Amino acid sequence: MADFGPYPPNMAPQSALIVRQTSGADHSVVPYTAEALSRIRQGPANPFKDEITSLKRKNVPTGYAEEMFLSEHSFRSQHRSIERGPNKIYLGGQAAKDEAARIRSKRQKKGEATVAEGDGAYVGPWAKYKQDEYEDLVEGEELGSDEEYEVEEEETIESGTLVPAAPQALERRKEAELEGSEMTAFEGSEQYDYQGRTYMHVPQDLNIDLWKEPGSVKNFIPKKQVHTWKGHTKQVTALRFFPSSGHLLLSASTDTTIKIWDSFHKRELLRTYSGHNKALSDVSFNPSGTQFLSASYDRKMKLWDTETGQCINRFETGAIPHVVRFNPSVEHSNEFLAGMSDKKIVQFDIRTREKVQEYDHHLAAVNTITFVDENRRFMTTSDDKSLRAWDYNIPVPIKYIAEPYMYPMTRASAHPSGKYVAYQSSDNNIFVYGATDKFRQNRKKVFKGHNNAGYSIDVSCSPDGQFVASGDSGGYVCFWDWKTCKMWHKFQASDSAVTCLEWHPQENSKVATAGLDGAIKYWD
Template sequence: MSLIPRQAPDPSQPAPKRKNVPTGFAEEIALSRTSFTAQHRTYQSLGYAREPATGALIGASNNEVALSGADFTTHRPAKAISEAWRSKRQKKGDASIVSGDGSYKGPWAKYEEQTRYDESMKEVGEELASDEEWVEEEFVAPAGTSAVPALATDYAPAVEGDEGGETTEFHGSQQTDYQGRTYMHVPQDLGIDLTSQNTEIKNYIPSKQIHTWRGHTKPINALRFFPNSGHLLLSSSADTKIKLWDVYHQRELLRTFSGHSKSVNDICFNPTGTQFLSASYDKQIKLWDTEYGKCISRFTTGKIPHVIKFHPPIDEDPLTALSTEFLVGTSDNKIVQFDVRSGDKIQEYDHHLGPINSITFVDENRRFVTTSDDKSLRAWDYGIPVPIKFIAEPYMFALSRAASHPSGKYLAFQSGDNQIVVYAATDRFRQNRKKSFRGHNSAGYAIDLDISPDGQFLASGDSGGYVCFWDWKTGKLYHKFLASEKGAASKGPCTRVAWHPRETSKVVTAGLDGAIRYWD
């Protein structure tokens, strides 16, 4: 064995540099973000850039010579090219015209290529829609009618005599009491007056479970108390059923509404509670009579409705006035306004870039705020299809659910980053950064939140099966408990929470197991 002597380093050669990254040595260079971004965009758009340390050219040298070394920030297209681009764009239109020919487009004016693309995609969509609607079977025209069947419109109102297979079943012990009154009558033999106009009550956090309603076989999608009195509870589920429950006395199942073929996403009472709307994954919206269970009207946009809201009356008594219009947020990024009486589409709000998650009326029902999967918030004047406020910050997450504060000054939103954020419900619609509610997990689920009638507490579900309660003023998490019977292991997230509008500490919750739990 022979040993090879180690050679001494040559002093004339530079010493080798040690590795400072896993793949070798990276030289540190002081470079501002602005300079880096300018060179990066120059390389993307013009095909060349300058190496920060040496200034050497990287990329297409012929482009650099043709443009005299201009970078992204200094390069401007020739005047003729700019004029050619502008000539291909639609006119901005007249700001006094809302819709139709010559209507105002402003910054949303399209270019010729984009218009041709939209028209071609529209033709493709119409072809696909026609393929879905037509069934390969022989058409036999009735006597005295044309042999050509009529095409269905995009927004089809209910047709007289056109039954959609809706049925209802009464489950209660008796349909009327000894005076002939149905369950629509607000009970008077309770320890609380449910008909009083005085709503100044002090709320407390519930501590125990007092009842469980069972009847749904799949997850609960929505819970709605009867307006003002809260003596009835309406629920919709993924089992395609809508059920009406008695909150007092026997607390029994009163009626089941059947007519949808897929999961029922959302339900909404009108201000008097005599009727309610239901929206389903079968792309149908149906108007029901609460007392007798009859389906009054049917509506459709051809897309899946995600959220539905009656438009409350403006400057009228909500207990006596009739709501004749409603809004529906759909999967094709639009909010559509319908008239209940005629079944016609009145207006369409289509500025969102993702499916609609929530619709909340503000400013005494003259305006409404919408959120979407596009991680933005938009405020609208009712009836005008141009947003008056658009909020889309880089740090924002999708806002899945909303709740209005009883004072009418704030809106709380369930955010996708496991927190509840608050925005002002006034003209500026600014976020209140000092008011944020944390301590629960909601990411991945559309979890309800609700504010107590006195505005003191905020309640929210949780993906771990808990119900969380915060103090509205301080944002402190007061209490959380597992929303399952007698503390048993949770079967999934608690996704639905609603405060009773009249009781001091009554809260109803539901989740994926199909059971509705009542807490006090």
């Protein structure tokens, strides 16, 4: 009820105008203003709210607006509708159908359900729309994906038009690639000793016999750090001791270089091998140690002479090699296997540079290759969460293991007994599989207690088969007892993830570790 007193409503002074509203026991009197006119006149008043501020309108001139969550799918759908324009949104009949077909033609193919990765892989409802324009990469920036765009031909700008590079220029570039841009430098203090021998000579002036059979002495758990090798500027991706003697240590890094270090005497950097233009993924010695293979994300595999640093051969298939392994047998010592990103395992002959065999049954990138059964067979794992066993030179798997609970197995280590292979699984476990005819999982042997999810972390069995060691994403190094599967020891080795670990083949308590910080640490 409004009481205007003696003044008419259109002439009353502002100070005399009031509005009286009764709601329950509330007889509040407020100024007769524009806010009061817009007040909702129903329900009881809120006693905890200021009367004046409650009369104000909400946050926009036309009403009240609230924040809401809009999914990416809904936003893209509405965005595409707006991009079509008002004259296209409400098209009817054949015009609307044509417009819908044009939109669908820009979408990626859904693929086949039987393909897990690569060309034609199943994407289903997650198929993307093709972009008309792509951002130009800044000079020196690398592509984020493994599968980079292949540059088929160079182009030059002449009079405002793009012209293909001359055939002569392409020929010169191909010749330069064949010749290679490999470089090496000896960085030790002395290249030859007093008898003219290089670092390839196994030292005999030590208090340890480096010629004995690896694993012939009992191993112990290391307790303290005895040395640090610093030379790599980025993450170390692989560590390999020289076969049998272990007097040299080979390391590969994402800084595109390979280095070889002295394990005894001065423990210095001996030689640097440079020839790749992208990060290294793996290295592998041949059985005698005179040569080694390197695999890189530049899609190339190179064979190096360990002593001189000369690049002997180059191999490539067009895909990225993830793992390379020489055949340890004497009969096939001139052949090696490479697990590729395109799901294939290829077998090369280092003498002819020819592809001898191809094993193509995995559904995703290959992670590990392990020779078993006196090198007559080998076992492989892949990102397709499976394990396969093969007879050497026969491209049909003899065993296929893929269980619903399995995770990708990223690293492997053969047990010295030859009966088992330990696999680093991506669910923070180490599983053991038989390496004989049945290739079954040994469910009694599971090693737990470390974290490795998200990283490819090495697992390594001690030369006498008594211990299993692994790195950790938190910077630890963990040791388990092989028989009881209980964790024996665990110590902090780095502030970042430890991804590489290798037991010394001769010394009974020496272990080399490396990881994301680029430093190689030696433990005893």
